[in-house]
Structures are given as structure tokens and as C-alpha cells.
Amino acid sequence: MSKTHPLGIDVGGTGIKGAPVDLDKGEFAADRMRVATPSESTPDAVAEVIEQIAENFAEQTDGQPIGITLPAVVTHGIVRTAANIDSSWIGTNVEELLSDRLGRAVTVVNDADAAGVGELHYGAARNNDGLVLVSTLGTGIGSALLNDGALVPNSELGHLEIDGHDAESKAAESARERDDLSWDKWAERLQRYFSHIEDLLWPDLIVVGGGVSKKADKFLPQLHLRAPIVAAQLQNAAGIVGAAWLADHAVNSNGHHS
Ligand code: BGC
Numbered sequence: 001m002s003k004t005h006p007l008g009i010d011v012g013g014t015g016i017k018g019a020p021v022d023l024d025k026g027e028f029a030a031d032r033m034r035v036a037t038p039s040e041s042t043p044d045a046v047a048e049v050i051e052q053i054a055e056n057f058a059e060q061t062d063g064q065p066i067g068i069t070l071p072a073v074v075t076h077g078i079v080r081t082a083a084n085i086d087s088s089w090i091g092t093n094v095e096e097l098l099s100d101r102l103g104r105a106v107t108v109v110n111d112a113d114a115a116g117v118g119e120l121h122y123g124a125a126r127n128n129d130g131l132v133l134v135s136t137l138g139t140g141i142g143s144a145l146l147n148d149g150a151l152v153p154n155s156e157l158g159h160l161e162i163d164g165h166d167a168e169s170k171a172a173e174s175a176r177e178r179d180d181l182s183w184d185k186w187a188e189r190l191q192r193y194f195s196h197i198e199d200l201l202w203p204d205l206i207v208v209g210g211g212v213s214k215k216a217d218k219f220l221p222q223l224h225l226r227a228p229i230v231a232a233q234l235q236n237a238a239g240i241v242g243a244a245w246l247a248d249h250a251v252n253s254n255g256h257h258s
Contacts, residue, residue, distance in 0.1 A: 005029045007061040008244035009050055009068045010111065010236075013037060013084050013139050016046065017236075018053040020060040021244035026122025028237065030060055041086045043094065047101055054102050065105035065251045067243030068098065069114040071140060073154045077108055083159070083168075084140050107247040111239050112136045113153050115209050115232070116144020118242030120151075123207075123233035130204035133157070133197065134232065137210040141168040141193075145201075157197060167193050173212045187222035194225055203227050209238055 009018035016035050019028040033056050038045040054066060070089070073080040077095030082088075099106040109117075116134035119125040125132045129148055136142035141158030144151060158168040169175060171193040176186040194206060206225065208216060209232035216231035223229055232238055 004060060004062045004064050006064040006244040006248045007054060007057055007066045008114075008240035008242070008247070009053055009066065010114070010239040010243065011037070011046060011050075011068060011070050011085075012111070013041075013071065016049045016053065017240060018050075018057065019237075019240055020057050020064075021241050023245060023248055026118070026234070026241050026245075028240070030057065032237075032240070033057070042088050043086075043092045043097060047098060050098060051101060054104070065107065065247040066098070066102060067107045067109065067114070067245070067247030068094070069109055069111040069239045069243045070094070071111045071142070073156060074108050074110050075154065079108075080154075081156075105247065105251050107243070107250045109243055109246055110142070110144075110154055112142025112158075112209075113144045113151055114240075114242035114246065115142065115234075115238035116146055116207075116242065117151055117245055118234050118238035118240075119144075119207050119209065119232050120146050120149060120242075121245055122241060123238060124230050125205065125207050128205050131201065132205045132207060133201065133203040134207045134209055135194075135197075136232075137171075137173045137190075137208060137212050139172060139174045141172050142210075145203075160193075160196065162192060162196055167196075173210060176212075183218040184222060187219045190219060191223055191225075194223060194229065198226055205230070207232050209235065211236055 005020040019032040022029040079089040134144040143157035206229040
């Protein structure tokens with residue numbers, strides 16, 4: 001039988017996407033599967049979709065762990081916030097729920113943290129000592145802080161209060177669409193956002209991810225920051241790849257997963 005791989009699954013507001021990940025290359029080992037997020041995105045409804053995806057890749061991922069991202073703070077397997085998902089997730093021990101249901105080791109992680117880990121090992125944050133901020137611009141703003149290659153989880157820098165507003169409500173990609181902003185106008189908001197972060201954290205590198213990073217040439221050149229600011233390289237694959245990496249690491253680093 002051919003080599004099996006860990007499975008990465010990215011749970012988003014509109015789609016739930018998964019693929020087996022070849023960790024030698026940081027690439028999908030098979031075509032990604034996408035299922036629309038159930039309109040009532042409760043833990044049970046989402047678990048059902050995750051089960052479908054796991055079954056679809058049963059052969060390619062046999063005996064391997066599963067890494068799952070959520071757009072939420074996750075500490076010790078328990079969901080703590082729900083800014084853009086159903087509030088019934090809060091307090092759920094998702095790692096327990098899903099590993100019982102799937103009969104596999106499951107690691108659950110914040111979506112931006114997973115993307116950050118993907119970029120750290122295979123993308124734009126590779127070979128960077130010091131402090132790297134990976135910022136995902138989408139429905140919300142996610143953040144991953146990587147210090148000398150170590151993830152500081154759940155940094156939630158999208159919710160900094162800036163000029164009296166929750167920053168993501170003004171500077172996320174969804175705010176650009178909602179307010180019908182030109183790239184230049186949106187770049188002004190991003191300038192305000194990233195320069196505030198720079199004053200607090202002094203990162204050595206800023207990596208911008210999320211679907212809009214494909215169009216980075218439309219807004220990154222307008223930004224003037226102390227640190228270099230670059231587009232993510234794995235784009236929408238980063239979360240799936242990072243989740244699979246973390247799941248594999250959780251199983252193989254200490255013989256058990258938390
Ligand atoms: C959530 C974060 C998440 C980000 C991107 C924010 O609203 O609070 O946990 O990483 O959106 O999905």
C-alpha cells in the first residue's frame with residue numbers, strides 16, 4: 001500500500017475543506033474536498049461534515065492523525081470564543097468530541113495559528129528567526145505569532161481596539177467588500193492596523209494571508225512599515241497544511257496528544 005498522510009481540515013464560515021498532506025513537501029497528497037458549511041454550524045452539524053471528509057480520505061490517511069482548524073480561540077482542545085461561528089461551540093471540548101467520533105487522534109487549532117505554522121514550515125515565514133506575525137485577512141482578521149519558530153497560540157490580534165472599533169470590523173477583507181472600498185482606501189485602513197501592531201510588538205516580518213493575499217500587489221505596495229510585509233505563499237492551503245503538521249507533531253513529539 002502506498003504511504004499514508006495526516007489529514008488537514010479547515011473549517012470556515014462558508015466551506016469546510018480537507019486534504020491529506022504530504023509533510024515532506026508541504027503539499028496536498030490528493031485533491032482537496034470541499035463541503036459547504038451547514039447553515040446552522042453547530043458542533044454536531046460540523047462534526048458530521050468532518051466525518052464525511054475523513055471517510056472520503058480513509059485510505060490515504062489510514063492510521064494517521066487529523067488536524068482541524070476553527071475560527072476561534074482553542075485552548076487544550078476546548079473552544080473559547082466564537083466571533084464568526086455558532087456560539088454553541090463555546091465550552092465544547094472539540095478534540096474529545098471529534099476523536100471519539102472519528103476514532104483517530106485529533107488536534108484542533110485556531111485557523112490563523114494553523115496558517116502561520118504552514119507558512120513557517122513551507123512558505124513565506126521559513127528560515128526567519130525573530131518574531132513573525134502572520135495575519136489572515138478574510139471574514140475576520142486572524143493572527144499567528146511565531147517567535148524563533150515557536151507558535152504563541154491564540155494571539156487574537158484581529159480584535160485589537162483601534163480608534164474605538166474592533167479592528168477586524170474595519171480592516172478585514174469583508175470590510176473592504178462591505179464598504180465597497182478601493183484598494184487604496186482599504187490600504188489606508190491596513191496601514192493604521194499594522195502600524196499599531198508594530199508599535200506594540202515590533203515584529204521582524206509580517207506575512208499577509210487569506211484569500212485576498214492572491215491580490216497582494218494591489219495593496220501591499222501602499223503599506224509603509226518598519227518590518228518587511230509580504231504575501232503568504234501557501235494562500236488557502238496554509239491552514240490545512242499547518243493543521244496536518246500540528247496533528248502529526250502532537251502525536252509524534254511526546255507519544256500522546258493533549
Ligand atoms: C476570530 C479568530 C480567527 C479570525 C480569522 C476572528 O474573528 O476571533 O479566532 O482566527 O477571525 O478567522
